[in-house]
Amino acid sequence: MVADWSFELGELGVDRDEVVAEFGRYLQLERDLSAHTVRAYVSDVNSLLDHLGGRLEGLDVGVLREWLAGQHAAGKARATLARRTACARTFTAYCRRRGWLEADPGLLLGSAKTSRELPAVLDQRQAEAVLDAPATGEPKELRDQALLELLYATGVRVSELCGLDVDDVDRERNIVRVLGKGRKERSVPFGTPALRALDRWCIHGRPRWMRAGSGPALFLGVRGGRIDPGTVRRVVHARLAQVEGAPDMGPHGLRHSAATHLLEGGADLRSVQELLGHASLNTTQIYTHVSIERLRAAYQQAHPRA
Template sequence: MTEGLQEALEGFRRHLRAERDVSPHTLRAYEGDLRDLCRYAVDVGVEGPAGLDVNVLRAWLAQQHAEGRSRATLARRTAAVRTFTAYLHRRGLIEKDPGQLLGTPKRHRDLPNVLGQDEAARLLDQMDVEGPLGLRDLAVLEVLYGTGVRVSELCGLDVDDIDVERGTARVLGKGNKERTVPVGEPATRAVGDWLRAGRPAIATEHSGPALFLGARGGRLHPTSARRIVHARIAEVGEVPDVSPHGLRHSAATHLLEGGADLRSVQEILGHASLQTTQIYTHVSPERLRQVHRQAHPRGAE
């Protein structure tokens, strides 16, 4: 990679960390995407940022498509390029921003597996909750399903974020946006049991305020939370294997089936756009038939 491109990448990385406050995951993804772009650019004779014109960008993306990259990957790489060229333009390193001329591939969203309401009840009612870790695991699954929070949001919860009396949780979501979500009685009861009889047995002087702890007393990591969900589902049996994201989607689906409106589900899930909620959630045919019978003039005779 040329010195000019290397310096541009380093400056962009500092910009993302200091000014955009992006997550470590996004930072790694963008950096990997743009290093790949710069290697391609050097191969076709580009020596510095000024050579990153729209033809080079489109040719690189076309190569990615030819190599079989998914639509989700192409969409992310296009977003990375557009953010990078916008930064270069603001810094005066390129005269025009070629990223504005790039289209954004439409992402294909695969809906995760979801549990039926009876399957969710079977999972949570039949779990082995013996010992501190059993109490923790039940609380983890109850909160994931009962609130619809993301697994990263769950692991970021502190003890004081759960208001057992009010039945609410204070959640820090994407972009450091805080929201308050309702927590049902089973989840608050499970959290209360964990705090009373489970967490004190695992906590150490280094546990800090974290609500959920790993076996060694540190804050529970999302990877560990995912393992807990899969393991507990396997133990119960006769329940489809889903991830924490599947529990989140199950919660949203069951809210809609119970009559919740999309705006309310949007607020609970922490989506910035209602369009995201519409894609993310789906309404069962039975729910659609019920709404039709109740609301349409010719829905029922």
């Protein structure tokens, strides 16, 4: 039996697919959310509409709580539940604006709290081992070394790294221009090792992989197109697997490590916030907890009366 996914809204007959598509366009064009967030919210809305049987009729705070309770019972992570709560509130507000709902039930929906689990990070010895691996002159190794150096030197997100163009790197001032969340641009400094690795890649590696469609992309895949986040994740996992004792983590782990090492080296929290592109200082503060936990572990291991 094929479900009828259209629903009647007052005197308007609105197709479910149209509602979801319009909501997606609103998130992209008016809210300026990332493509990843838009995909996640659209998926969440489809899940909510499935729960409603494809109709907005009867959508109230009780139904929203029932839907979220079902997600919790299904074993969804706290972060997922928090995102779906935020999505539900955004969706009901949008529907109220469009006149599809008489009231906004999302206003009565509480915010789900996410757990503040401390991220896994490399210690400085492990970070050095990851970056000091010998490399030949092959394009892949030159590229991998350059992107690893830049990830750790700047703490940029993997999506930001993949979006970099050649002209975004200022070699005179050792600064890279990054387009972050909300299309906010920031300038992030990097050190001499990263500059050397970038120069080796751009001079000896990138030209050998360039194709007609390569464009200005800084990092390329083997076929000459702009590198994708999945490839970067595989590079990071493979390099970390070669370091004894290093936790298995992806590019975001290098971001966590860079932030932690900056704070351990004396950088102030506001500077780290600016480097990472965090909108809120609360997000950056988790790295102070990481440093404290590492200090506590070292104390308990080393102090005779711990």
